[in-house]
Amino acid sequence: MSDVIPLTESGHATGATLSLDAMIIGTGVAGLYELHLLRQQGLSVMAFDTASDVGGTWYWNRYPGARFDSESYIYQYLFSEDLYKGWSWSEKFPGQPEIERWMHYVVDRLDLRKDMRFDTTVTTARFDEAIGRWRVETDRGDVIDTRYLITCCGMLSAPLTSVFPGQDTFEGTLFHTARWPKTPVDFSGKRVGVIGIGATGIQVIQTIADQVGHLTVFARTPQYTLPMKSPAYGAVEQDSYKARFRELAERIPHTFSGFEYDFENGAWADRTPEERHAIIDEIWRDGSLKLWLASFAEIFTDEEASEVVSEFVRAKMRERLKDPRLCEILIPSDYGFGTHRVPLERGFLDVFHRPNVTLIGLRDTPISAITPKGIELADGTEHALDVIILATGFDAGTGALTRINIRGRDDRSLKEEWAQDIRTTMGLQVHGYPNLFMTGAPLAPSAALCNMTTCLQQQAEWISDCIAHMRSRDVQVIEATKAAQDEWVEHHDALAEATLVTKTHSWYMGSNVAGKPRRLLSYIGGVGTYRQKCTAVAEHGYPGFTFR
Numbered sequence: 001m002s003d004v005i006p007l008t009e010s011g012h013a014t015g016a017t018l019s020l021d022a023m024i025i026g027t028g029v030a031g032l033y034e035l036h037l038l039r040q041q042g043l044s045v046m047a048f049d050t051a052s053d054v055g056g057t058w059y060w061n062r063y064p065g066a067r068f069d070s071e072s073y074i075y076q077y078l079f080s081e082d083l084y085k086g087w088s089w090s091e092k093f094p095g096q097p098e099i100e101r102w103m104h105y106v107v108d109r110l111d112l113r114k115d116m117r118f119d120t121t122v123t124t125a126r127f128d129e130a131i132g133r134w135r136v137e138t139d140r141g142d143v144i145d146t147r148y149l150i151t152c153c154g155m156l157s158a159p160l161t162s163v164f165p166g167q168d169t170f171e172g173t174l175f176h177t178a179r180w181p182k183t184p185v186d187f188s189g190k191r192v193g194v195i196g197i198g199a200t201g202i203q204v205i206q207t208i209a210d211q212v213g214h215l216t217v218f219a220r221t222p223q224y225t226l227p228m229k230s231p232a233y234g235a236v237e238q239d240s241y242k243a244r245f246r247e248l249a250e251r252i253p254h255t256f257s258g259f260e261y262d263f264e265n266g267a268w269a270d271r272t273p274e275e276r277h278a279i280i281d282e283i284w285r286d287g288s289l290k291l292w293l294a295s296f297a298e299i300f301t302d303e304e305a306s307e308v309v310s311e312f313v314r315a316k317m318r319e320r321l322k323d324p325r326l327c328e329i330l331i332p333s334d335y336g337f338g339t340h341r342v343p344l345e346r347g348f349l350d351v352f353h354r355p356n357v358t359l360i361g362l363r364d365t366p367i368s369a370i371t372p373k374g375i376e377l378a379d380g381t382e383h384a385l386d387v388i389i390l391a392t393g394f395d396a397g398t399g400a401l402t403r404i405n406i407r408g409r410d411d412r413s414l415k416e417e418w419a420q421d422i423r424t425t426m427g428l429q430v431h432g433y434p435n436l437f438m439t440g441a442p443l444a445p446s447a448a449l450c451n452m453t454t455c456l457q458q459q460a461e462w463i464s465d466c467i468a469h470m471r472s473r474d475v476q477v478i479e480a481t482k483a484a485q486d487e488w489v490e491h492h493d494a495l496a497e498a499t500l501v502t503k504t505h506s507w508y509m510g511s512n513v514a515g516k517p518r519r520l521l522s523y524i525g526g527v528g529t530y531r532q533k534c535t536a537v538a539e540h541g542y543p544g545f546t547f548r
């Protein structure tokens with residue numbers, strides 16, 4: 001174990017060198033667990049975060065209406081029955097404040113806080129080949145020397161905050177949803193504009209519509225939405241899901257999406273149209289993401305299955321929207337259900353029947369600028385506003401890492417390499433960057449098509465096991481070979497190209513960021529299958545990786 005030079009009283013070793021076995025970037029779901037696992041191995045390890053406290057996604061995304069769309073009883077750590085049973089959720093899909101409290105509960109129970117540093121952004125990380133260690137710098141002047149660098153930065157953590165010309169000239173208040181203030185925002189009497197109707201925009205819009213003076217929603221690509229049902233949980237429901245801990249812990253890691261449910265309705269081709277409709281209808285009533293992630297796998301690959309389920313959802317949306325103009329702007333027609341992220345909604349569609357809400361469709365008339373007074377469209381129309389909310393999404397998968405100056409062997413730059421082509425080995429390592437481990441990174445199952453806690457726990461465990469393997473063999477450096485990486489990328493692409501997802505445009509394909517190389521960012525072979533592949537690599541002594 002390395003000697004640790006203690007940090008100064010303020011918690012920051014300005015100008016000093018801190019020597020660690022492992023450094024973790026991020027204190028969200030993955031970072032907390034990785035810290036716990038590596039500490040259990042006896043490593044000197046610390047986690048750093050830009051935020052002022054733990055939570056990751058659930059620290060930053062405190063916008064009105066932020067909530068789960070994974071069921072609370074599966075968005076959990078499953079490595080400890082005690083930890084699982086010690087927390088009681090108040091409803092099926094709870095809101096951000098409760099989720100943030102849960103993360104604090106985890107930190108306290110595992111006593112993690114003493115090995116964390118907040119308000120500290122990692123700016124640069126350089127691999128020193130001569131000694132096989134990373135030298136990491138932060139915006140506080142810290143210099144950290146570490147054997148292993150583990151990024152737990154989140155897949156959706158680099159918000160797209162500067163989107164429109166003129167944004168800085170706006171005289172009102174402008175927020176990005178992922179940089180929401182901790183103090184409540186008073187919308188009463190205000191003219192509020194929301195740009196974006198992704199999963200986030202939908203949650204904001206349905207929550208603030210009755211709090212604002214007037215709400216103007218700027219919508220470009222329509223979304224297939226499913227109504228969420230979030231029953232309250234009292235002692236009976238809590239006892240009931242807790243009693244299922246072992247069953248859930250055995251099942252969830254092996255399903256297609258890391259949720260409790262899976263594709264178990266037989267093959268699409270083996271069902272009559274009536275049977276299909278009955279199954280789809282029943283699943284739709286569940287009020288969850290089940291229709292997307294556990295109805296028929298063929299919706300991802302078969303144009304006909306995709307169209308049938310898409311039309312089912314469109315019909316449900318038409319019933320609610322009624323008005324043909326609303327239907328035209330809000331109901332998708334040129335891509336299939338589930339090929340983008342499917343948002344759950346609670347009253348989102350009904351919001352547009354309110355007298356204080358205006359819907360602006362942007363498909364033919366995009367936003368040209370933000371002006372001092374509001375939002376201007378390409379046809380010259382200006383919408384005067386007091387508050388603008390950007391629900392404009394993230395530079396997914398890559399953004400959190402390319403915002404750090406990561407330099408591997410021979411001073412190669414991850415940012416420059418990924419600007420050409422986004423490649424990883426199982427989403428866990430990148431060839432050319434020894435001893436850099438990643439969670440929530442491209443080409444592993446992640447936020448798209450995965451219950452994040454399931455995927456992140458598996459990735460954190462794989463990394464911890466790999467480090468334990470290295471220590472047991474007294475080797476210091478691991479690197480993914482180019483051949484193994486090429487093979488993984490080829491496998492990933494072959495699966496992706498067989499689906500309809502790659503035919504669409506969204507953050508799934510990186511197409512929401514100008515110039516970003518196009519590739520499905522999340523592995524689509526299934527969470528259970530991915531786990532098996534990762535486990536097989538470990539069990540066979542890490543073929544495709546070199547050690548020294």
Ligand code: NA7
Pocket residue numbers: 156163195196197198199200201218219220221341362367391392393394447448507512
């Ligand atoms: P998303 O899903 O990327 O949604 C962003 C929204 O912002 C979407 O409606 C975009 O329209 C819209 N947007 C982005 N840029 C523009 C411009 N320039 N003009 C108009 N509209 C724009 O992000 P979310 O935060 O909602 O969700 C991200 C993930 O977080 C989500 O999938 C969950 O996994 C949690 P577009 O679709 O590009 O036409």
